[in-house]
Amino acid sequence: MSSRFVTIWFPLLTTDWFALRRPELRGIPFVLAVKDHGRMVISAADRLALGQGIPPGMPVADARALLPELQVVDDKPGLAAKLLKALAVWCIRFTPIAGVDPPQGLVLDVSGCTHLWGGEETYLKEIVTRLQTAGYTVRAAMADTIGAAWAATRYGVSEVTITGSADQTAALLRLPPEALRLEPEVVDRLHRLGLRTIGSFAGMQRSALRRRFGPGLLQQLDRALGLEAETIEPVQPRTQYQERLPCLEPIMTATGIEIALQRLLEMLCNRLQKEEKGLRSAIFSCYRVDGKQQQLTIGTNRATHNTTHLVKLFEPSIATIEPDLGIELFILEAPTIEDAPAVQETLFSGSTGLDNSHIAELLDKITGRFGSGSIHRWLPDERHWPERSIKPATSLQEKPTTPWRTDRPRPIHLLPRPELIEVTAPIPDYPPMLFRYKGQLHKIAKADGPERIEREWWVDQGPHRDYYTVEDEAGQRYWLFRSGHYDDKQTPQWFIHGFFA
Amino acid sequence: MPTKSDIIQRLEREILPLQGFKPPKSGDVTDFGLGPMHAAFPNGHFPTGAVHELVSTTAEGEAASAGFMGGLVGALMRSGGAVLWVGAGGVSSGGGISMGGRRRVFPMALTNFGMEPDRVVFVELARQKDMLWVMEEALKCEGLAAVVGEIPEIGFTASRRLQLAVEKSRVTGFLLRHQSRSLGVNACVARWRVSPLASEPEAGLPGVGFPRWNVELLKIRNGRPGVWALEWAGGRFRAVEESVGAGVPMVGEVPMTAALSEEKRKAG
Numbered sequence: 108m109s110s111r112f113v114t115i116w117f118p119l120l121t122t123d124w125f126a127l128r129r130p131e132l133r134g135i136p137f138v139l140a141v142k143d144h145g146r147m148v149i150s151a152a153d154r155l156a157l158g159q160g161i162p163p164g165m166p167v168a169d170a171r172a173l174l175p176e177l178q179v180v181d182d183k184p185g186l187a188a189k190l191l192k193a194l195a196v197w198c199i200r201f202t203p204i205a206g207v208d209p210p211q212g213l214v215l216d217v218s219g220c221t222h223l224w225g226g227e228e229t230y231l232k233e234i235v236t237r238l239q240t241a242g243y244t245v246r247a248a249m250a251d252t253i254g255a256a257w258a259a260t261r262y263g264v265s266e267v268t269i270t271g272s273a274d275q276t277a278a279l280l281r282l283p284p285e286a287l288r289l290e291p292e293v294v295d296r297l298h299r300l301g302l303r304t305i306g307s308f309a310g311m312q313r314s315a316l317r318r319r320f321g322p323g324l325l326q327q328l329d330r331a332l333g334l335e336a337e338t339i340e341p342v343q344p345r346t347q348y349q350e351r352l353p354c355l356e357p358i359m360t361a362t363g364i365e366i367a368l369q370r371l372l373e374m375l376c377n378r379l380q381k382e383e384k385g386l387r388s389a390i391f392s393c394y395r396v397d398g399k400q401q402q403l404t405i406g407t408n409r410a411t412h413n414t415t416h417l418v419k420l421f422e423p424s425i426a427t428i429e430p431d432l433g434i435e436l437f438i439l440e441a442p443t444i445e446d447a448p449a450v451q452e453t454l455f456s457g458s459t460g461l462d463n464s465h466i467a468e469l470l471d472k473i474t475g476r477f478g479s480g481s482i483h484r485w486l487p488d489e490r491h492w493p494e495r496s497i498k499p500a501t502s503l504q505e506k507p508t509t510p511w512r513t514d515r516p517r518p519i520h521l522l523p524r525p526e527l528i529e530v531t532a533p534i535p536d537y538p539p540m541l542f543r544y545k546g547q548l549h550k551i552a553k554a555d556g557p558e559r560i561e562r563e564w565w566v567d568q569g570p571h572r573d574y575y576t577v578e579d580e581a582g583q584r585y586w587l588f589r590s591g592h593y594d595d596k597q598t599p600q601w602f603i604h605g606f607f608a
Numbered sequence: 609m610p611t612k613s614d615i616i617q618r619l620e621r622e623i624l625p626l627q628g629f630k631p632p633k634s635g636d637v638t639d640f641g642l643g644p645m646h647a648a649f650p651n652g653h654f655p656t657g658a659v660h661e662l663v664s665t666t667a668e669g670e671a672a673s674a675g676f677m678g679g680l681v682g683a684l685m686r687s688g689g690a691v692l693w694v695g696a697g698g699v700s701s702g703g704g705i706s707m708g709g710r711r712r713v714f715p716m717a718l719t720n721f722g723m724e725p726d727r728v729v730f731v732e733l734a735r736q737k738d739m740l741w742v743m744e745e746a747l748k749c750e751g752l753a754a755v756v757g758e759i760p761e762i763g764f765t766a767s768r769r770l771q772l773a774v775e776k777s778r779v780t781g782f783l784l785r786h787q788s789r790s791l792g793v794n795a796c797v798a799r800w801r802v803s804p805l806a807s808e809p810e811a812g813l814p815g816v817g818f819p820r821w822n823v824e825l826l827k828i829r830n831g832r833p834g835v836w837a838l839e840w841a842g843g844r845f846r847a848v849e850e851s852v853g854a855g856v857p858m859v860g861e862v863p864m865t866a867a868l869s870e871e872k873r874k875a876g
Contacts, residue, residue: 608675
């Protein structure tokens with residue numbers, strides 16, 4: 108199948124926009140003007156002003172002399188580019204690849220899109236009608252190449268032209284050379300030589316054309332005739348994994364949105380499954396009738412192409428979509444894709460480890476509801492200071508780099524902050540005989556220690572800790588430490604830091 | 609001709625599966641190494657695929673419960689499974705352990721009880737309702753070896769939901785109920801209370817010995833409650849010989865019928 112392109116030309120782009128924004132300008136001739144070398148020069152003129160012979164580029168003073176009632180409005184710099192970008196984004200509802208063609212045009216790659224609107228005529232008519240209803244003067248054309256469509260838009264006979272593949276060359280040859288998007292000097296030279304249609308020089312020897320008019324002419328001719336490929340830069344980079352669902356009637360109910368989401372996910376997941384890939388994040392965008400856009404985003408802990416699971420992740424937030432007057436287009440994108448090799452379904456799953464897909468799905472559900480901050484997994488760190496001996500794992504797949512240490516006693520419950528206790532302890536380094544914690548007196552029957560843990564001097568300053576494992580007369584086991592030495596100046600403080608099982 | 613007791617035994621065996629106690633398939637038995645305690649359980653096996661609650665009132669008792677449970681979960685994790693640990697959470701501080709103000713299980717120590725801490729996923733939530741939701745969802749998830757919930761209060765309905773979830777998924781759940789306001793009636797299969805016992809140092813060695821607990825099985829559906837002294841030594845449970853009375857119903861746990869007749873006698 109050959110490519111099809113649509114070019115749209117807004118000959119009065121900026122003035123149309125001003126007339127839309129300021130209704131008092133409608134029906135009267137007005138121009139937009141910019142300062143240029145100390146005088147005001149017309150940058151754009153509306154239809155009535157053009158009809159009076161006031162072209163862009165004329166100084167405002169001259170135009171005023173021609174037409175005293177002419178209204179002059181200050182032009183906004185960069186307005187055309189901004190408008191074109193917005194219009195191109197709007198056109199994404201018709202095709203995913205929409206690009207701007209400054210100063211006044213858009214280019215759409217519509218290959219394979221037109222049948223969704225029931226044919227090329229209805230497709231192009233729909234675009235043009237909607238732009239015209241919005242208040243823009245529009246000329247549009249569809250052809251096999253961007254060049255041919257561009258030429259038909261600017262120099263064609265009718266407002267809307269659809270050129271078939273067969274008669275494209277013939278139609279192009281009838282047009283004047285400026286339809287080829289050439290440099291003004293080249294066009295000028297062609298006219299001076301009496302070459303007033305493309306057909307009059309298209310058959311000439313290529314080497315002669317190149318010598319006389321430069322390589323630009325040949326390139327543009329080849330592009331228009333489809334001998335050289337030309338690409339457009341889409342306004343929104345197209346994600347490789349994207350599914351679209353246009354709706355005949357605007358969707359306004361939650362059920363409708365759910366059905367749309369379900370269908371899009373099924374399409375996307377089928378494709379992912381075939382390619383042995385899975386998505387890590389997905390964006391569900393709804394384009395509303397009034398031009399607004401609503402988005403839902405989800406993320407998963409591991410690559411998945413499980414439709415049911417993904418629907419569940421989206422489900423809680425569907426209620427946040429405001430359909431307003433209705434949604435006419437749904438797009439599902441998967442910006443992050445990872446390999447997800449197809450696993451053979453086992454009837455009796457032996458693996459219950461963290462790579463189990465059920466667990467990933469469960470964690471996705473929890474993340475979706477409470478945020479990822481609520482889930483932690485700990486890995487050992489090569490540090491002795493108890494509070495820093497574990498570090499949070501960054502992903503579900505991360506494996507410990509060092510083995511868990513088991514050679515030192517560590518309490519099963521660790522207090523988040525060591526708590527001060529009163530002790531009676533023989534000096535210099537014996538475990539306490541008794542201690543008081545939260546008003547309760549514990550007489551120590553057995554003790555182990557000390558285990559000295561030095562402070563990490565590169566992190567913080569302070570005394571080291573001497574840890575003791577103690578058991579009181581009731582058989583309850585604690586982890587106590589003395590902060591620092593006994594010396595002449597001070598008596599060190601004692602703390603409780605944990606409970607042994 | 610089968611005797612009366614034979615018939616009753618057969619009926620009991622038939623009733624057990626109906627109540628959610630499926631006899632474990634051969635080769636699928638997890639050895640918990642609980643020794644003499646096994647006689648107290650229905651079918652003679654520690655009930656997996658059920659929800660157990662461990663009640664505690666003191667901080668020391670809570671640590672002891674966590675240790676005993678750690679030994680059980682460690683046995684369940686032996687086949688490479690993962691565990692979800694639902695706890696009351698708070699704001700987590702920057703670098704280290706999540707600091708919620710309360711004492712927190714220290715992953716470093718779980719290795720002592722046969723658990724691999726890197727296969728434990730901790731979920732920390734502020735509200736009890738959310739914790740119960742996560743607990744239920746996790747118990748429905750067949751990929752997990754066990755689910756631990758630090759949830760003090762649980763009503764009958766909530767516990768019934770958990771029980772229905774595990775009956776389908778066969779995941780074992782543990783509820784650590786520390787300082788519960790009302791223990792009440794619920795659908796958990798077993799209720800345990802673990803308190804620390806003085807350890808016995810190895811012969812001739814000074815210091816603190818292996819962790820030793822007084823394990824009370826307060827309630828067990830279709831089993832016999834009892835009290836045992838256990839020690840965690842060398843990576844497995846070891847029954848302590850001079851225990852107070854293995855397998856005998858303890859004081860305060862009079863069988864229901866006896867209690868009723870007693871009341872009747874008093875009334876009459």
